[in-house]
Amino acid sequence: MNALSAKTRDRLLYMISPLLFLALWQLLLMAGLGDRRFIPAPSDIAVRFWQLVLSGELAMHTGVTLLRVFGGFFIGAIPGVACGLLMAMFRPVRFMIDPLIAALFPIPKIALMPLLLLAFGFGDASKIALVAIAVFFPVCVNTYVGAANIEKIYWDVARNYGASQTVMFTRIVFFGALPTVFAGIRIAVAVSFIVLVAAEFVATKSGLGYLIWNSWELLQVDIMFCGIVTIGILGLITSALLQELERKIIPWKAE
Amino acid sequence: MNAGRRGAAVKIAGLRKEYVSGQGRVLALDTIDLTIAGGEFLCIVGPSGCGKSTLLRILAGLDHQSAGSFTVETGGWSVANAMVFQESGLFPWMSVETNVGFGLMTRGVPGPEAKQRVEAALKLVGLTKFRHHYPHQLSGGMRQRSAIARAFVTDPAMLLMDEPFAALDAQNRVILQAELVRIWNETRKTVIYVTHSIEEALLMGDRCVIMTAQPGRIKQIINVPFPHPRDLIKLSAAPEFGALKLDIWHVLEEEVTRARAELEL
Numbered sequence: 162m163n164a165l166s167a168k169t170r171d172r173l174l175y176m177i178s179p180l181l182f183l184a185l186w187q188l189l190l191m192a193g194l195g196d197r198r199f200i201p202a203p204s205d206i207a208v209r210f211w212q213l214v215l216s217g218e219l220a221m222h223t224g225v226t227l228l229r230v231f232g233g234f235f236i237g238a239i240p241g242v243a244c245g246l247l248m249a250m251f252r253p254v255r256f257m258i259d260p261l262i263a264a265l266f267p268i269p270k271i272a273l274m275p276l277l278l279l280a281f282g283f284g285d286a287s288k289i290a291l292v293a294i295a296v297f298f299p300v301c302v303n304t305y306v307g308a309a310n311i312e313k314i315y316w317d318v319a320r321n322y323g324a325s326q327t328v329m330f331t332r333i334v335f336f337g338a339l340p341t342v343f344a345g346i347r348i349a350v351a352v353s354f355i356v357l358v359a360a361e362f363v364a365t366k367s368g369l370g371y372l373i374w375n376s377w378e379l380l381q382v383d384i385m386f387c388g389i390v391t392i393g394i395l396g397l398i399t400s401a402l403l404q405e406l407e408r409k410i411i412p413w414k415a416e
Numbered sequence: 417m418n419a420g421r422r423g424a425a426v427k428i429a430g431l432r433k434e435y436v437s438g439q440g441r442v443l444a445l446d447t448i449d450l451t452i453a454g455g456e457f458l459c460i461v462g463p464s465g466c467g468k469s470t471l472l473r474i475l476a477g478l479d480h481q482s483a484g485s486f487t488v489e490t491g492g493w494s495v496a497n498a499m500v501f502q503e504s505g506l507f508p509w510m511s512v513e514t515n516v517g518f519g520l521m522t523r524g525v526p527g528p529e530a531k532q533r534v535e536a537a538l539k540l541v542g543l544t545k546f547r548h549h550y551p552h553q554l555s556g557g558m559r560q561r562s563a564i565a566r567a568f569v570t571d572p573a574m575l576l577m578d579e580p581f582a583a584l585d586a587q588n589r590v591i592l593q594a595e596l597v598r599i600w601n602e603t604r605k606t607v608i609y610v611t612h613s614i615e616e617a618l619l620m621g622d623r624c625v626i627m628t629a630q631p632g633r634i635k636q637i638i639n640v641p642f643p644h645p646r647d648l649i650k651l652s653a654a655p656e657f658g659a660l661k662l663d664i665w666h667v668l669e670e671e672v673t674r675a676r677a678e679l680e681l
Contacts, residue, residue, distance in 0.1 A: 318505040321476050322498065322519035322570070336509035413508040413550045 201383040209383040210390065218372075223391055225367045229285055230353045233292025238349060241297045242342060245304025246334055255305075262302065270295040270352075271359045278364055288360050288368075295356045296349040303345025307338030340414050343407050350399055354392060422454035422491060423606030424573035426475070430484035433470050433632075443631035444470045447484070450625065450634065454491060455604040457597070459621035461614055461664070463672050467632025468610045472499070472576050475608065493573035495523070500567050500580040504559040506551040512562050513538070513547040519570035537569035540599065557588035564592075568599065574606040582611070593620055594648045601645055614664045618657065619648050626667055629675040636667055 183203045189195065190202040197205065213219040248255040274291060281287035311334065319333045361370020369388045376384035407414070433445040444467040452458050460468045473479040475486065476499045490496050498519060506515045514521075516537055520530040538544045541561040551559055560580060567575055577596075581589045597620050600607050611617055617624045624638040641660075642651055651657055 314501055314503060314505040315507060317473075317478050317499075318501065318507070318518075319522075321478060322566070323495075323522040324518075325522065328522050332510075333507070336507070339509070411509075413552055 198380075199382055201386060205383050206386045206390065210387045213384070213387055219387065219391060222367060222369050222372045222388070223395070225285075226357060226361070226369045227395070229288045229357055229368065230292055230350075232285070233289040233357070234296050234349065234353055236289065237293035237296030237353075238300045238346065241300030241345075241349075242304045244297075245301045245306075245342075246308050246330065246338065248301075248305045249308030249311075249338070250330065250334060262298065266298045266302070270356050274360050274364065283364055287364065288357060291360050292353045292357050295352050299348040299352060300342070300345045303348070304338050304342045307341025307345075308334045310341075311337035339411055343403070343411065347400070347403060350403065351396070354396060358392060421493075422604050423456075423575075424452075424491065424493070424496065425454040425489040426450075426452040426486060426574070426606065426608075427489075428452075428471075428475075428484070428486040431471070431474065431481050431486060432483040433467065433474065433479070434482040445474075445481070446631035446633045448632075448634060450637075452606060452608065454489070455606055457600055457607045457609065457620060457622045458625065459609045459611060459617035459623070460625045460627060461611055461617045461668070462627030462632070462635075463629045463668065463675060464612065465632075465675070466627040466629040468627055469578050470632070472578050472608065472610050475574075476576050488574065490573040493571065495519070495570045495572040497574040497576050498567035498570050498572040499576040499578065500560075500563050502579045502582055504551070504556075504563040506559055506562055506566075508551050511548050511550055512543060512554070515551070515562055516565045516569055518566060523570070533569050533571075534565075537565040540568060541565045541595070557584050557592065560584060560588075560592065564596070568603075572605065574608065575600075577607065577609045579611050580609075581616070582613075589616075590648060596620065597644070597646065597648065614661055614668065615652065618642075618661055618664070619646070619652060624664070626664060628671045630678065635671065638664065 187203050190197055190200065201209075210219070244258065248258055270291060273294060274287070277287040277290050281290055315333055315337060316329075319329055324333065357368070358370035358373070361368035362374040365371050369392055373385050373388035376382070376388065428448055428450040431445055431448040432443070435442045435444055448471060460471065462468050470479060474481050475488070476497055478499075488496055506512075507518070510518070513534060517530050517534040520533060525533070535544070538547055541564055543558060543561055543565065546554060546558060551562070554562065560583075564580065581592050584592065593616065596607075609617070609620060614624075618640055621640050622644075624640055625634055626636045626638065627633065628635045638660075642657070
């Protein structure tokens, strides 16, 4: 079997399990096992999904959620990377920041939501801040681990070839940590969706989290499923985009 | 390169290096005294653990001695030394070209000049076609050649080489050895070449320092009687080469046996 057809076969296998799952779900409900008002069939959800797309409602909620996720992501990730690199390079920084991270990392970030509402109000700012905080920790810790575990030989080479502190930082430590930074970013993106949707349950009138929670309260279960499916789709798309980005930015990790 | 110029002259006096490890102190280098002439090709041979790499790292400024001192007379060369490591140590995130130019970039050599020198160094090691490749796309031999180019491009007064060809297959090793000796002949840099292979040391060196293990001491210094330029392949097959190799092997064998006996106590 040649390489292309093997690839195609992998793709088919990749699609077949969710499709089987949906088919089973549909069949069971059509056979009358379950109340379609509470557990809608995939076909019901698809119809409703299409209606929501046409009315523009879904796009609006999705847009709001994406803005909050990516706004918060950048605000949290950039200092996260910087902080992780500084911790790896300078012992005093590490000893100052380590206890803070150890204490703050395990706190469920959603527990900070009331505090953030107090600080930033009910608008987008409080959600963006929440995402930023949730993103900061995994990115910072992963960057630190990546930078601290750069093989010793690279430090030796850099020092022997006259690298200044700046060159060390920008050409060696940063790039050496990059593969691990990316692993942190993947986690961070997933975490940001998780905390944001939870935050949107309570403290807002827009976003996919709001759509899900609101339709639950109105017992519009099919709309609720549309919200969940949309988040799943967004997850798939961002994951694929990240993979593509990683391939572009880290070409040496190709094989 | 400048004709008539000679590489760094090195004087090592009473150099000691102690490590504190879990079981106590380990004496890695014990009172090393050694004078290396400018432009000399000096090989250091010894069993694993004899401190030969440590000595090199101290000379490279990557490690500090516990006692004693050394002076390096760079004789007007702007870069004192460049080290070639056992594993190439090429940065995986840089292309071959950027890797080779690394020591020029850190020293602020202006772009056009750096480009020209990188070009020349790549040509020297025969990697011009692979300048845009990343290290993982190269064979082991090519990576090691890139590492040598990276060292040469800085035009150092002294090359410190830590078993640079140990990981290569026999054919590539012979080719690179010949190449290194040829380049050394042209540039007359000082080369300090650490190896555990007696054959390699005798093939390339002017002098050959034999070290003993635990603690690392100089056991014997041998003047290699073969004139340069050498044909390494022919030399390696010559009877007087084999005789000398055997002599040194006996010296080392004694040491290895002693060190092993001590380890087993």
